[in-house]
Structures are given as C-alpha cells and as structure tokens.
Amino acid sequence: MVKSKTSYVLIGIFLFIIIFLSIFGMSFTFLSPSRKSIWLYQYKIKNQTIHLKGLKNKVEVIIDSNGVAHIYAKDKYDAFYAEGYYTASMRLFQLELFGLTGMGNLSSWFGKKAINMDIKAHEIGFPQNANLSLQFVKAHYPSLYEDLVAYSNGINAYIAQAEKSHELPPIFYLAKIKPYKWSPLYSLAWGEVMAYSLTSGFCEELELSLIYPRLGFNLTKTLMPYYPYFINGSITAMPGNGTVNSLNLESFNISPTYFWSLNFYSQWATGISNATLIKARPLILSALRGICEDPPLGFIDLGSNEWEVTGNYSATGYPIIANDPHLTLYDPSLWLPIQLSAPGINVTGWELVGEPGILIGHTKYTAWGLTTPMGASSDAYLEKINMNNKSFLFNGKWYPMKAYRFDLMGKEYTLYYTNNGPLVAYNSTLGLGISLYWPAEFHPFLTLVAEMLFDNSTNFSQLIRAAEYWVIPPQNIGMVSRNHAGYITAGLYPLINIALPNNKTIRVIGARLILNGSSGKYEPVGFVPFKYLPHAFNPKRGYIFAPNQPTAYIDYPFPFVGGYWASGARALTIYRFLKAHKNITIDQMEELQGNVTDAWASVLNPVFVSCLSGQSLNGIESEGIKKLSEWNFTFYQNEVAPTIFTYTKFYLLNDTLGSILSSHGLSNYTELFYAGYNLLVNDLAYLGTHNETSPLFNGSFCNAVQSAYVKAISYLDSKLGSNISQWNWGRVHKLLLVNPAGITSLNYGPLPLWGDGFTPSAAYFSFNGTAYMPLITSEGPSLRMVSSPGLGEFFGVFPGGPSENFYSNLTQLNYWLHFKYFQLGRVSKPVIVWVLLPGGK
Amino acid sequence: MRRLYYIAFYIIAIILSFLLAYYFGYAFLAIIPGAFLGVIEKRSIRISAGFVIGFLSSILLYLSFPSLHLIAKETQLISGIPYSALIAIFPLIFGVIEASSAGFFGEVLQWKKR
Structure with a gap:
C-alpha cells in the first residue's frame, strides 16, 4: 500500500516535470544541437563550390590573406551578382540594417524603439528620394539599373541559400528577425543616408540661428569666422585667390575685402530679424533635435584627408594619390575590400557595403579618393504656415502644402511639404515651420553613375567626366591617372541670390542663419556650374590637398557664405609636409597619413x-x-x-x-x-x-x-x-569600434590610440565643456589608400576584416593601428576559393 | 538474458536520443527514448541512465558544430546569458525530461506488474 502510494506520488512528480520542461524547453529549441539551432552558421570562411540560380557563367572568388576578395567573372552582370553574393555572405546583418535605415523601416525589426529613427528617415526624405532616383535610373541609365539588379540578385541568392540551410548569422535567430529581399531601391536609399550624413548647411544654419542672436556679430565673427584663422590661398583646397576659369568676385565688380567684411547674419542677408529668430527658438531646437543631433546611425562627419602630387613632384615621375576618409569606425566597417574583374571592368578598392561597385579605389590606369568639402549644400528655411488649412505663404500668396503619407507599425503619419522641401518642424500657434532644402529631393542620385564611371575609367578625362555625374553629397574628388593629377569639388551646390548693402546682387552658396522661406527672395536659383566648381588639375606647385579646409579662397565667384569648414590643422600639417618634400615617395605619402602632429x-x-x-x-x-x-x-600612445x-x-x-x-x-x-x-x-x-x-x-x-x-x-x-x-596618452585616449546596430556589447575596444582631432591621422573625440576620461574615439580614418597607377603601385588598409562576425579572422585592425599597408590590386596569397556555378534551385 | 534485453534498450535509447535531438531539436521528444528506459527495473538506474543518455547525447552533438564556441561567445555578448548556460541548458532540459520519462514509464510498468 505504501509502495503503491509512493508510485502514485512519483508518477505525479515525473508527469509534472515532463509537462513543465516540455513547455519550458520549447523556448530553447534555438540552442538545441539540431538544424533549427543557431549553431549552424560557420564563422570560418571556407572553400566552397556553389550552384546559384540566376548566375550566367562560372565565377571565381578568391579571398586572399589580406581579406581582399578578388572576383573573376566572364561578364559584368555576373561580377556584380557575385559581389552581392559575397557582400551578403560577409555582412548580411549590417547590409540589411543599412537598407532598413534608408527605407525608414527599422521598426519592422526593432519595434517601437526604432520608430523615431524611421520618422526621421521619412522627414529627411530617404525613401521618397530613393523612389524618385529608382524611376529615373530605370528610365535613363539601364546599364546602372542592371548592375543594381545583379547586385540585389546576388544578395537574395545568399539569403535564400542561408534560410534554406538554416545558416543565417546567429543574430537573426537571436533577435527573431527575418532577412528581407534586397532590391535596387535599398541601395539607393542607403546611398541617400550616407549622402545626408555628409551634407552641410541645414544643421549649421540652425545652430548659428540659436547662438547668433545672443552673441552678436562681433563675438560670433571672432569665434566662428567665415574663414578659420591661419587659412590663406595657399591652404585652400583650390590653391590661389579663388579665381576659377578666369571668373572671380571682381568679375562682378565686387571687392572680396568688401564682401567678406559684411555681416551675413543681418536681415538683408537672410530675410529674418533677430526678434523672429528669438521667437522661433523652440522650433529651431525641435528641428535640430529632430534631424541633426541624432541622425540615423549617429554619423559624425568631422573630416577626411586627401592629397595628390603630380609626376613632376614625385620621386618616381608619376602622380600619387593618398586618401583616408574619416567616418564612424564601425565594427564591422562600412567598407569591404574587393576586386571586380570582368570584360570591360577591372577595379580594386572598397565597396561601401550596400552599394555595388567600388567607391574608393583604382583601376590599372586611374585612382580616386573622396573627402567632404563642408560648404553648405542644404539650407534651412523658416516658413509662414497655416496648419488649419495646411498652407504656406510664398511671395505674398498662400499655397496648399503637399502631403506625403507613410505607415509605420500600422499607424499612418503625414509629412507636409512647402516649395522648399519637407516641413521638419512646425508650431501651429506661432504659424511658423522649418523646411529642409536638400537637392536630393529634386535630383536623382546619379552619384552611383559617377561611381560606375570611375570604376571603368582608363584616363584622366574619364575621371573628370565621372565627376560631372557626382551630385550628392558634394565631395572633394581626388584623382590621378598615369600622368595627371587633380582634384575637383564636385556636386550640387545650391545658389542663393542676395542683394548686398551696396545694391549689387550676387549668387552665394549657403547662409549663416536660417533663411526666410516666405518672401521669395532667398530661394535657390540654380547650382554652381560644373565649369566653375573649385578644382585644380596638374597644378604648377606640384601638389593639391583637400582635408576639409575651405574649398576656395575669398575671390571665389560663388562665395561660400555657408562655409562650415574644419579648423585647418590637418591642412596646415599636410601643406608643410608636402611643401618640404619635393620628389616625394609612396613611403612618404604613407608616412604623412600616419602623421600624428597636431x-x-x-x-x-x-x-x-x-x-x-x-x-x-x-x-x-x-x-x-x-x-x-x-x-x-606628436600624439603617440606612450607620450x-x-x-x-x-x-x-x-x-x-x-x-x-x-x-x-x-x-x-x-x-x-x-x-x-x-x-x-x-x-x-x-x-x-x-x-x-x-x-x-x-x-x-x-x-x-x-x-x-x-x-x-x-x-x-x-x-x-x-x-x-x-x-x-x-x-600616457594611450591611457586616457581610446579607440572604440562601434556596432552599427547600437549593440554596445558588440563594440570592439577600448584600445589605446594615437592622435587627436587635429592630427592628419585623426582620432576625434568630443568635448562638452568639462574634463572627462577616457576620451573615446569612434571616428577616424575608415580606410587608408595610397596609389600610383603610373607606377602600378596600390596600397591600402582599413580597421576591420571582410566578415561581420565578431570573432572573424583576416582583420587588418592591427596593421591599421600601426600604420602598415597591404598591396592592393593583386592576389597576395589566396587562402579561400569559392567557385560559383550557374544552375542552383 | 535480461542483461542483453537491457543493453538493447540502452542502445535504442541512445540512438533515439541522438536522432531526435539532431533532427528535430524539441526537448519534449526526450520522452520517447526515456520511455524505453522505463523497462529497467531498478528505479535509480533507469532515472540516472535517462539523464546521462539525454544529457550526453545532446552535448556530444554540439561537437558537430565547428563555430559553436564562437557563436556561444557572441551570443553571451548580445544576450548576457553566460556561455556555459548557453551550452548546458538544452542538454540539461533534454536529460531531465528523458530521466523523468524513464521514471514515469518505469513506475507505470512496475505498478501494472503489481
């Protein structure tokens, strides 16, 4: 009897445990040793032969010991297809995160906590602008469209394969998110995000609109001069007094000395009184907090370096280019080193993850690099509005606002547009709103056309032709061919017609404050013609440098009133070095990139x-x-x-x-x-x-x-x-590579780091008015490139590796930290070979 | 004879444990191999055998995943769940269910015999 009672009790206990653990255990299926688990993903990149649907011919992908993937295809379509496949294999989570950021749809993955980011993306106009660009590219640039489709097909082939074999990166299973199918629209939308993050004007005009009414002209001019102190015509990106193709300010009978003595914060220059600025303060703050202070992914755009020397100035007799774009140092990096080789294309360099082709790199005959010029290419407008009937005042008449509706997590949002652009902040009571004028709203993103032309270039004229297609964001494009060297500040610079106190009118770039959007007098009236964009081709002095210092000096015919330049510290160091090193060598160019003198x-x-x-x-x-x-x-870690x-x-x-x-x-x-x-x-x-x-x-x-x-x-x-x-400096100053999704536990570092924000090898940290430590740097040289096509020598390094895996091998971080380089453009030592074959299901 | 009979059931339980854990990955499936162990007469042996077979079969299967160690380390960083817990939690659940199943079916069989 006792025995049987014990049995009953035990049966009950066992049954309870079985039922409880069976239910509880369902939540841990992802940790089981089965094919439903997170364990199938392979960190180690291994040799493989894969059949892929949509591929036309066999493609070989050789990943060398430096982590550069060399893609050999029999036609261009297959090359871009393989690039997409490779990118997705290495960076699927990052890629899809960028795509959703661009399309303003992060909330589909991360729920409510991402909703504000998505709203911002729509306010700035990423998805809308990308749609406009897609239609335009489809209709007018079928070849580019085909490249975008090929790249997308490659990405989708990887997603299909990984989903089928349950081998997606573990984060997809852990975060319970599903990859979506990539399309050309995502590439264009992500391009818009990058472009906006490198665009100046709108935010700086708003910041000064808050500060100027309190500081007054004299103090503002002292602390934020139109041209930073120590800058002269030898230091500007376009050397000289600003004359371009024989045109300068004096061509319009305006003396540069007179012009730059004016107060461009005055009402005559902006159409807005101090009293209005003060009244609009809450609105300005709201716009700043909305789309300036915390842009998607938190890009900080503080600078980049680029310089070129002509053949006459180099030791080898051939031009040399050096470029190191300073961007947020992500782990994984924004860049992926790749060589694309197919009939008609052979280019090596760095893909901006999410965009087909090579953004910074070289062909056998040419090389090019990018820095941000920092002159205003977007503007802020203060609008008189009536939100009761959704209208805005322009030139004495009321016009209806255009409404754009979008859905996020089942809720509908409406964004209103004035003639100047989206209304990013408004106050119904005040009857005022702020609109963002950004040329990307009206102009398709042809920057990718420029990129493809760079990737196919064989001579200097083709580089210049490619630069003509560069629209947003304006960039200093450094270029060298076998025998020529030059730079051009390419892109769309909106011009504003202003009447000076001496009654002369002049078209200027940008403004110092928010502009009056209602009067009709401060509207954009076109863009700086390509012919008159600041540039220097084969300059007599033998070198050009464009590390975000003022683009052109005071006699430039389209004055940069909205010039929000870097301080010029890096420009000064680079200028002094180049001036002192005639017959410069590739090694010295690399030495200058690693210079840590402030x-x-x-x-x-x-x-x-x-x-x-x-x-x-x-x-x-x-x-x-x-x-x-x-x-x-010098700022070395041990000092x-x-x-x-x-x-x-x-x-x-x-x-x-x-x-x-x-x-x-x-x-x-x-x-x-x-x-x-x-x-x-x-x-x-x-x-x-x-x-x-x-x-x-x-x-x-x-x-x-x-x-x-x-x-x-x-x-x-x-x-x-x-x-x-x-x-030691390295004790208080640290490098932190940040995770793009904001998963802080996946940040890499902190590691002791050289440099500061004023050294050519830059390491930016913020200062908020109080001393603190450690000083964390997450912005700096996102890659370094030194190339001389004439000599057939190409070198590069970046702080990362091909894979987004936290523990991936083939990382170049230590080389980057110690200013070492890899040879680009040739297979150093093949370590992994992929054979991609057509015919998958 | 009984020994051979038991060995056969041990082998069936081991094979089933491996197959079910690898191909399906649902912890509740450990009930099936556990049921086979229910024939073992001695209560303590059938329960401990259930746990050992269930636990070891799933933990040994982890050896077939070359990146398990790194994935567990990364998962620890993302989720905050300790590395050892990530590796041990499923085998423990699988083992306890298999042990409970062996115990349950053993009690039922013994009760019927009585």
Whole structure:
C-alpha cells in the first residue's frame, strides 16, 4: 500500500516535470544541437563550390590573406551578382540594417524603439528620394539599373541559400528577425543616408540661428569666422585667390575685402530679424533635435584627408594619390575590400557595403579618393504656415502644402511639404515651420553613375567626366591617372541670390542663419556650374590637398557664405609636409597619413610653456612643464605631454568660453556650442598668439593658461595618480569600434590610440565643456589608400576584416593601428576559393 | 538474458536520443527514448541512465558544430546569458525530461506488474 502510494506520488512528480520542461524547453529549441539551432552558421570562411540560380557563367572568388576578395567573372552582370553574393555572405546583418535605415523601416525589426529613427528617415526624405532616383535610373541609365539588379540578385541568392540551410548569422535567430529581399531601391536609399550624413548647411544654419542672436556679430565673427584663422590661398583646397576659369568676385565688380567684411547674419542677408529668430527658438531646437543631433546611425562627419602630387613632384615621375576618409569606425566597417574583374571592368578598392561597385579605389590606369568639402549644400528655411488649412505663404500668396503619407507599425503619419522641401518642424500657434532644402529631393542620385564611371575609367578625362555625374553629397574628388593629377569639388551646390548693402546682387552658396522661406527672395536659383566648381588639375606647385579646409579662397565667384569648414590643422600639417618634400615617395605619402602632429599644439604649446615658466609651481606641476617643453607636438600612445596639453586646453576652453556662454545666456546650449570644438581650438590658437589681451581671456592669456594648467594637473593627479610618467596618452585616449546596430556589447575596444582631432591621422573625440576620461574615439580614418597607377603601385588598409562576425579572422585592425599597408590590386596569397556555378534551385 | 534485453534498450535509447535531438531539436521528444528506459527495473538506474543518455547525447552533438564556441561567445555578448548556460541548458532540459520519462514509464510498468 505504501509502495503503491509512493508510485502514485512519483508518477505525479515525473508527469509534472515532463509537462513543465516540455513547455519550458520549447523556448530553447534555438540552442538545441539540431538544424533549427543557431549553431549552424560557420564563422570560418571556407572553400566552397556553389550552384546559384540566376548566375550566367562560372565565377571565381578568391579571398586572399589580406581579406581582399578578388572576383573573376566572364561578364559584368555576373561580377556584380557575385559581389552581392559575397557582400551578403560577409555582412548580411549590417547590409540589411543599412537598407532598413534608408527605407525608414527599422521598426519592422526593432519595434517601437526604432520608430523615431524611421520618422526621421521619412522627414529627411530617404525613401521618397530613393523612389524618385529608382524611376529615373530605370528610365535613363539601364546599364546602372542592371548592375543594381545583379547586385540585389546576388544578395537574395545568399539569403535564400542561408534560410534554406538554416545558416543565417546567429543574430537573426537571436533577435527573431527575418532577412528581407534586397532590391535596387535599398541601395539607393542607403546611398541617400550616407549622402545626408555628409551634407552641410541645414544643421549649421540652425545652430548659428540659436547662438547668433545672443552673441552678436562681433563675438560670433571672432569665434566662428567665415574663414578659420591661419587659412590663406595657399591652404585652400583650390590653391590661389579663388579665381576659377578666369571668373572671380571682381568679375562682378565686387571687392572680396568688401564682401567678406559684411555681416551675413543681418536681415538683408537672410530675410529674418533677430526678434523672429528669438521667437522661433523652440522650433529651431525641435528641428535640430529632430534631424541633426541624432541622425540615423549617429554619423559624425568631422573630416577626411586627401592629397595628390603630380609626376613632376614625385620621386618616381608619376602622380600619387593618398586618401583616408574619416567616418564612424564601425565594427564591422562600412567598407569591404574587393576586386571586380570582368570584360570591360577591372577595379580594386572598397565597396561601401550596400552599394555595388567600388567607391574608393583604382583601376590599372586611374585612382580616386573622396573627402567632404563642408560648404553648405542644404539650407534651412523658416516658413509662414497655416496648419488649419495646411498652407504656406510664398511671395505674398498662400499655397496648399503637399502631403506625403507613410505607415509605420500600422499607424499612418503625414509629412507636409512647402516649395522648399519637407516641413521638419512646425508650431501651429506661432504659424511658423522649418523646411529642409536638400537637392536630393529634386535630383536623382546619379552619384552611383559617377561611381560606375570611375570604376571603368582608363584616363584622366574619364575621371573628370565621372565627376560631372557626382551630385550628392558634394565631395572633394581626388584623382590621378598615369600622368595627371587633380582634384575637383564636385556636386550640387545650391545658389542663393542676395542683394548686398551696396545694391549689387550676387549668387552665394549657403547662409549663416536660417533663411526666410516666405518672401521669395532667398530661394535657390540654380547650382554652381560644373565649369566653375573649385578644382585644380596638374597644378604648377606640384601638389593639391583637400582635408576639409575651405574649398576656395575669398575671390571665389560663388562665395561660400555657408562655409562650415574644419579648423585647418590637418591642412596646415599636410601643406608643410608636402611643401618640404619635393620628389616625394609612396613611403612618404604613407608616412604623412600616419602623421600624428597636431598643428594647433605646435602653436599653443610654446605659449603654454612660456606662460608657465618661472611660475611658482609644486613638484608635479614643474614635472608637467618639463614634459611640455621637451615635446614635439606628436600624439603617440606612450607620450605624456599630449595628455597634459589636452586637459590644459580643455580647462582653458571652459574657463574662457564657458564664461561667455553664461554671460550671454547660452548656458542651455553648451553642448551645441562645443560641437564647434574643432573650430574653437583654432580660435584659441590664433587669439592666444595674436590677441593675448583679448577680453576673452579676461585681459591676460598667460593668466588663463596658468589657471587652466593648475586645474588640469590637479585633475590628472586625481585620476591617474601622482606618477606623471604614467600619464600616457594611450591611457586616457581610446579607440572604440562601434556596432552599427547600437549593440554596445558588440563594440570592439577600448584600445589605446594615437592622435587627436587635429592630427592628419585623426582620432576625434568630443568635448562638452568639462574634463572627462577616457576620451573615446569612434571616428577616424575608415580606410587608408595610397596609389600610383603610373607606377602600378596600390596600397591600402582599413580597421576591420571582410566578415561581420565578431570573432572573424583576416582583420587588418592591427596593421591599421600601426600604420602598415597591404598591396592592393593583386592576389597576395589566396587562402579561400569559392567557385560559383550557374544552375542552383 | 535480461542483461542483453537491457543493453538493447540502452542502445535504442541512445540512438533515439541522438536522432531526435539532431533532427528535430524539441526537448519534449526526450520522452520517447526515456520511455524505453522505463523497462529497467531498478528505479535509480533507469532515472540516472535517462539523464546521462539525454544529457550526453545532446552535448556530444554540439561537437558537430565547428563555430559553436564562437557563436556561444557572441551570443553571451548580445544576450548576457553566460556561455556555459548557453551550452548546458538544452542538454540539461533534454536529460531531465528523458530521466523523468524513464521514471514515469518505469513506475507505470512496475505498478501494472503489481
């Protein structure tokens, strides 16, 4: 009886466990050792022969020991198909994430938390613009359309294969998301995202619209001059006074000195009074927070380097180009190194993941690179609106707004358009709205046509012809062929017609503040003609450089009123180096890319040392001065002086500018103000050496330096200990490669890093008005390329590897960190071979 | 004779455990091999055999996945679930279900015999 009772109890217990665990265990099927699990995905890239539906002929993909994939196909369609297949194999999650970002549909994967990103994407117009471009490309550029389709087919072939064999990257199963079918529309939409992230004008005009009414003209001009201090016609991207094809400001009887002495913040220049700017402040803030402060994927566009030397200036007699675009350093990288070889095309370089072809690279005869020029190519307009009847005022008449409706997670949203573009912020009570004028809304994305022309180029004229198709975003395109070298700032620069106080009218690029969108007087009236875009082909001095400094100097016929340039530190270092190195070699070009000298440190540090010498200082403070006085302004990880210099600079900026912010009622905009950190350091370098008694420094620059230095030493002492020899730059300055989906646990780093935001080998970190550590860099040289087609020498490196797998091999990160290069354009040592054959199901 | 009979059931349970875990991956399927172990007379042996066969069969199958170690490390980073738990959780569930199944069917068979 007792025994049988025990049995009953046990049967009950066992039954309960079986039922409970069977239900509970269903949630863990993805961890089972079955074909339904996450374990099937293979991290190791291995040799394989695959049959693929839609492929026309056999394609060979050889992945070499540097992680470069060499794709050998018998026709162009197969080459792009294989490129798509390879890209998806290596980067499917990243690729699809980028596609959804462009199409404003991240919420389909991530739900409500991504809805704001999607709304922004629609407000800026990525999906709308991509649709416009797709129709245009289909109708007018069937060859490009075919390339886009081939690339998409390759991606979709991989998705079908991986889904069938349950071998998608584990993140798809973990996040319970399904890959969607790629199409040319996604490539175009992603191109729009990249283009917008590299576009200047709209956001800077809004930022200044908040700051200017408080600071007034004199202070604004002092802190944010039209041209940064230390810049002259030798330093601009187009060397000289700004004359282009015999046209300059004086051709319109306007003196450059007169022109640049004007106050372009005035009502005559923008159509908006100070009182209106103050009234519109909440609206401006809303627009800034909407589509400026947190753009999709959080791109920060702070700079890039590019320079070329002519054959006369190089040691080999052939031109050489160097390019390192500074972008967010993602893990995985935005770039994928590839060679595409098929009849009619043989190009090697970096694919921008999501776009077919090679964006930066070389053919056998040519090489090209890109940097961002930073002149305004978008503008902000303040509109008078009536949201009751959805109309806007233009030139004295009310017009109905165009409505665009889109759905996100089953909810309908409506976006309104004025004649200038989408209304990205509005306030019904005030009857005011802000619209974004961005040429991408009206012009198809022909930049991909330019890319394909670059990829097929065989001579310098073809490079220039390719640049003619480059529309958005404007870019400094550095180009070399076997015997020619040059650069052009290509793209669509909207022109605004303004009447100067002397009653002369002139077409200018951009504005200093938000423009009046209702009066009809400040509307875009066309674009800078290609012939007059800043450029320099085979310059006599033998070199050209375009690292985001002012594009053209003061006599340029279409003045960059909206010029939001980098500080010019990298430009100065590059200029000094190139000027001093006639008969330059490829090795020296690489050396310059790895240069970590800070031009502003070379100006400021001697003043710091001079101000601090002879002061009564304690032991650690005296040791600090010794380090600074022995320093040659380089930022290597093992140096102590960069740490002391940087923190002294932080305190100096905060002491001098912080008080201006509070005394002018700008305390709430501290973050916004210090977003211009790059330029503020240039101000400090100039004013500290040319205007030491400026009221900015409370009458004495030296006193300000002394005070800042003592605070910096005390801060470093408290954070790093009193042994000054251990205050290495690499201890406070770190590299962090960030995951594009924002999964912080998948970030790579932190690793000690060289450089700062002013060294050619740039490493950007932010400053928000207070000292902090560690200084994290996630923006910098996203790749480095040095090429000389005449010599047949092509080198490159990037901080990543081909695969998005967190533990992937073949990464070049260590080479990038130590300024080493790989030879491009030839198979270094084949390690993996894929044979793609037609005939899959 | 009984020994041979038991060995046959052990072998059937092992084969079924491997096949069901590999081809289907549902933890509740461990009930089937567990049922075969229910014939073993001694309660402690059938339960422990159920657990050992269930646990080992699924954990040994992990050896067939060349990237398991790296995927588990990455999954730990993404989900925060410890590496060892990611590897052990399914075999543990599979093993406990198989043990419970062996126990359940063993009790039922013994009860019928009585």
